[in-house]
Amino acid sequence: MSLFPDDCVGLVTPQRQAFSEPLLLSCGRSLAPYELVYETYGTLNASASNAVLICHALSGHHHAAGYHHEDERKPGWWDACIGPGKAIDTNRFFVVSLNNLGGCHGSTGPSSIDPSTGKAYGASFPVVTVEDWVHSQARLADLLGIQQWASVVGGSLGGMQALQWAISYPERLRHCVAIATAPKLSAQNIAFNEVARQAIVTDPDFHNGDYAAFGVIPKRGLTLARMVGHITYLSDDAMGKKFGRDLRSEQLNYDLTSVEFEVESYLRYQGQEFSGRFDANTYLLMTKALDYFDPAAAHQDDLARTLAGVQADVMLMSFTTDWRFSPARSRELVDALLAAGKQVSYLEIDAPQGHDAFLLPIPRYIEAFSGYMNRIEVDA
Amino acid sequence: MSLFPDDCVGLVTPQRQAFSEPLLLSCGRSLAPYELVYETYGTLNASASNAVLICHALSGHHHAAGYHHEDERKPGWWDACIGPGKAIDTNRFFVVSLNNLGGCHGSTGPSSIDPSTGKAYGASFPVVTVEDWVHSQARLADLLGIQQWASVVGGSLGGMQALQWAISYPERLRHCVAIATAPKLSAQNIAFNEVARQAIVTDPDFHNGDYAAFGVIPKRGLTLARMVGHITYLSDDAMGKKFGRDLRSEQLNYDLTSVEFEVESYLRYQGQEFSGRFDANTYLLMTKALDYFDPAAAHQDDLARTLAGVQADVMLMSFTTDWRFSPARSRELVDALLAAGKQVSYLEIDAPQGHDAFLLPIPRYIEAFSGYMNRIEVDA
Numbered sequence: 001m002s003l004f005p006d007d008c009v010g011l012v013t014p015q016r017q018a019f020s021e022p023l024l025l026s027c028g029r030s031l032a033p034y035e036l037v038y039e040t041y042g043t044l045n046a047s048a049s050n051a052v053l054i055c056h057a058l059s060g061h062h063h064a065a066g067y068h069h070e071d072e073r074k075p076g077w078w079d080a081c082i083g084p085g086k087a088i089d090t091n092r093f094f095v096v097s098l099n100n101l102g103g104c105h106g107s108t109g110p111s112s113i114d115p116s117t118g119k120a121y122g123a124s125f126p127v128v129t130v131e132d133w134v135h136s137q138a139r140l141a142d143l144l145g146i147q148q149w150a151s152v153v154g155g156s157l158g159g160m161q162a163l164q165w166a167i168s169y170p171e172r173l174r175h176c177v178a179i180a181t182a183p184k185l186s187a188q189n190i191a192f193n194e195v196a197r198q199a200i201v202t203d204p205d206f207h208n209g210d211y212a213a214f215g216v217i218p219k220r221g222l223t224l225a226r227m228v229g230h231i232t233y234l235s236d237d238a239m240g241k242k243f244g245r246d247l248r249s250e251q252l253n254y255d256l257t258s259v260e261f262e263v264e265s266y267l268r269y270q271g272q273e274f275s276g277r278f279d280a281n282t283y284l285l286m287t288k289a290l291d292y293f294d295p296a297a298a299h300q301d302d303l304a305r306t307l308a309g310v311q312a313d314v315m316l317m318s319f320t321t322d323w324r325f326s327p328a329r330s331r332e333l334v335d336a337l338l339a340a341g342k343q344v345s346y347l348e349i350d351a352p353q354g355h356d357a358f359l360l361p362i363p364r365y366i367e368a369f370s371g372y373m374n375r376i377e378v379d380a
Numbered sequence: 381m382s383l384f385p386d387d388c389v390g391l392v393t394p395q396r397q398a399f400s401e402p403l404l405l406s407c408g409r410s411l412a413p414y415e416l417v418y419e420t421y422g423t424l425n426a427s428a429s430n431a432v433l434i435c436h437a438l439s440g441h442h443h444a445a446g447y448h449h450e451d452e453r454k455p456g457w458w459d460a461c462i463g464p465g466k467a468i469d470t471n472r473f474f475v476v477s478l479n480n481l482g483g484c485h486g487s488t489g490p491s492s493i494d495p496s497t498g499k500a501y502g503a504s505f506p507v508v509t510v511e512d513w514v515h516s517q518a519r520l521a522d523l524l525g526i527q528q529w530a531s532v533v534g535g536s537l538g539g540m541q542a543l544q545w546a547i548s549y550p551e552r553l554r555h556c557v558a559i560a561t562a563p564k565l566s567a568q569n570i571a572f573n574e575v576a577r578q579a580i581v582t583d584p585d586f587h588n589g590d591y592a593a594f595g596v597i598p599k600r601g602l603t604l605a606r607m608v609g610h611i612t613y614l615s616d617d618a619m620g621k622k623f624g625r626d627l628r629s630e631q632l633n634y635d636l637t638s639v640e641f642e643v644e645s646y647l648r649y650q651g652q653e654f655s656g657r658f659d660a661n662t663y664l665l666m667t668k669a670l671d672y673f674d675p676a677a678a679h680q681d682d683l684a685r686t687l688a689g690v691q692a693d694v695m696l697m698s699f700t701t702d703w704r705f706s707p708a709r710s711r712e713l714v715d716a717l718l719a720a721g722k723q724v725s726y727l728e729i730d731a732p733q734g735h736d737a738f739l740l741p742i743p744r745y746i747e748a749f750s751g752y753m754n755r756i757e758v759d760a
Contacts, residue, residue, distance in 0.1 A: 027634030127634045187619035187643040188611060194644040195607045198651075201637055202600040204584055209636065220582040227575045228608055231568060236703075239567035245674065252672065254407030254507045256589065256664040257581055260671065263567040264574040271578075284636040291640065292632065294625065323616075323703075 007083045009041040009066035026129040037106030038098035042090035050378035051146040054097040055154030055161035058286045061105035064097035080361040087369035102128045102285045110281030123209025130293045134164045151175035155358035160293045166312045176312040180358040182329035184294040193287040196225035200280050218280045223271035235321035235354030303336035313343040315372045319357040320350050387463045389421040389446035406509040417486030418442050418478035422470035430758035431526040434477040435534030435541035438666045441485035444477040460741040467749035482508045482665045490661030503589025510673045514544045531555035535738035540673045546690045556692040560738040562709035564674040573667040576605035580660050598660045603651035615701035615734030683716035693723040695752045699737040
């Protein structure tokens with residue numbers, strides 16, 4: 001009898017792919033050699049027509065479903081949506097999920113050793129963009145024998161990658177599923193990212209990004225960055241329902257530094273826990289990739305023209321209480337896709353959880369997501 | 381010919397009032413001696429029936445209108461609303477504006493000298509609450525010969541003080557004007573305050589609040605605290621209209637730490653400028669006063685019962701794009717006041733500026749505010 005539920009992909013093993021050919025990046029620099037770590041779930045069919053690419057968000061990675069070992073506490077980050085019979089049904093699809101370049105979970109990134117110096121890249125790691133990621137993902141697809149994805153799928157920053165795929169490689173995906181995303185960041189989005197970055201770079205332990213050489217990590221800054229990020233992932237209502245004004249102890253302490261409310265304790269814990277498992281330079285890099293994403297900038301801010309070459313059928317979903325990437329941001333994409341004469345489906349899901357909703361098993365979301373994915377035709 | 385416009389109160393001089401009788405605080409400690417710095421505009425009439433108290437918000441102070449000297453760059457923080465012929469008309473009213481206890485603009489606070497040690501209070505300054513402020517303001521009123529305010533007026537944290545006056549001293553004010561405020565903070569409000577506090581207390585220059593003894597200030601932490609605060613004072617739309625995705629220079633730099641967007645530059649500047657003029661302990665204390673404000677907590681969270689003793693006529697105003705203290709928070713107060721059978725007027729003003737709108741000369745706001753204040757009866 002299996003240790004895992006029937007709809008779980010079970011034990012999975014990450015794989016590595018090395019690339020020696022230099023990747024020319026948006027910043028003008030080239031990166032070589034580099035490695036991408038990835039996982040796959042399900043089986044690639046003979047015509048290689050059933051492959052689905054999962055693109056991760058800011059703090060995500062390749063481990064999207066299943067377990068690395070039997071006593072792993074939690075499954076991959078999108079296990080709610082990937083598995084046998086789930087929205088991304090591994091009985092039908094061959095799912096590829098990678099850690100993006102610049103990440104801190106195994107793919108080449110700021111904490112990797114720069115072969116030219118023998119030391120960690122640190123601050124010298126090049127800035128990478130959503131476009132760069134898509135190009136690196138296309139190279140991985142080449143090596144996996146996947147000429148065309150059945151679908152590229154992602155939420156938040158992952159949704160931006162899915163959209164960029166449809167723009168950069170129109171013939172290489174039949175479907176594009178972009179969830180809780182936006183065609184570019186707003187000034188407020190950038191502002192929150194900038195607070196996070198300033199928290200990190202002004203931490204005395206940041207050492208201009210070369211903290212590894214000093215044997216420290218900018219833990220305070222990364223904690224703050226995560227705390228402010230975390231607030232933006234939840235709706236005001238969700239925070240209110242979860243914590244309200246519940247107190248940590250029966251009486252107020254009335255001093256300047258005690259934790260009085262549960263929500264303070266929760267945020268501190270989340271921030272501190274994150275700071276122990278995530279790289280600060282990667283965090284900077286991911287927020288910059290978000291800021292830089294703006295495919296319409298190269299087309300005089302005309303989003304419909306930007307999307308003119310799209311061939312994929314596009315599915316967009318948003319959540320009513322998401323104030324990081326509100327439904328209005330998805331509707332901009334819907335309007336532009338319709339104006340460009342493209343196939344687009346759009347669903348606005350009533351959900352109280354805010355931006356984080358895209359990671360959660362919300363019935364209407366899962367049903368719509370499943371329905372859409374199940375209609376994707378693949379060879380037997 | 382005057383240097384100042386006709387509707388400006390002109391040159392003003394702060395005054396000081398010392399108090400020797402101990403003030404018992406909500407935290408259980410007593411404070412004595414202490415001083416309050418305040419300004420007055422207009423003339424107190426013979427019956428002392430035309431006095432208006434201005435309560436300030438988080439980063440405010442006593443200097444609400446006019447100029448301290450002829451070459452002062454900007455007038456007081458609420459000069460848009462206080463002056464001859466303005467909403468709070470100094471031809472009719474005698475206006476009193478003070479710096480609250482715990483502040484950093486002249487009233488006794490964490491950076492004042494503790495007479496028992498001869499050193500700055502620093503972290504040992506007691507936490508003060510909205511209730512404590514109202515009691516200290518009542519003592520000031522006693523000394524000024526003001527038995528009953530024509531109105532107590534405030535926005536944001538200042539509005540909480542106005543409400544607390546109506547609760548604590550029902551017979552001592554005829555009108556209560558509370559703008560862009562809330563009956564208590566939400567979990568999200570507390571969460572943002574906690575990020576600000578953690579930014580300050582984890583700054584190595586904070587030294588547990590005794591930074592004065594080390595000859596430093598926690599500038600990095602205070603800068604971050606202000607940056608995150610500033611985002612919450614503006615609406616997403618206002619930030620979008622003001623900055624959009626405008627770039628600092630013509631080309632993107634593509635590195636991890638450069639300022640790319642105007643909004644980043646603006647926020648950094650605002651934060652740094654603030655960190656040079658505001659005390660970190662006072663900032664902690666003000667955010668705690670916000671968190672602790674919850675007058676209904678003593679009445680089983682029954683806001684109508686909390687307001688049962690109110691005698692003042694209450695005027696509430698809110699702004700549609702204020703997401704810090706949204707119109708819904710004012711409507712909670714309206715509902716409770718109506719349920720308690722009180723006189724309440726409420727205006728929801730369509731304004732794109734977010735929370736900061738209460739400081740700005742928005743025509744419909746100023747008209748309504750003026751209309752309400754002008755109907756307040758005062759002896760000639």
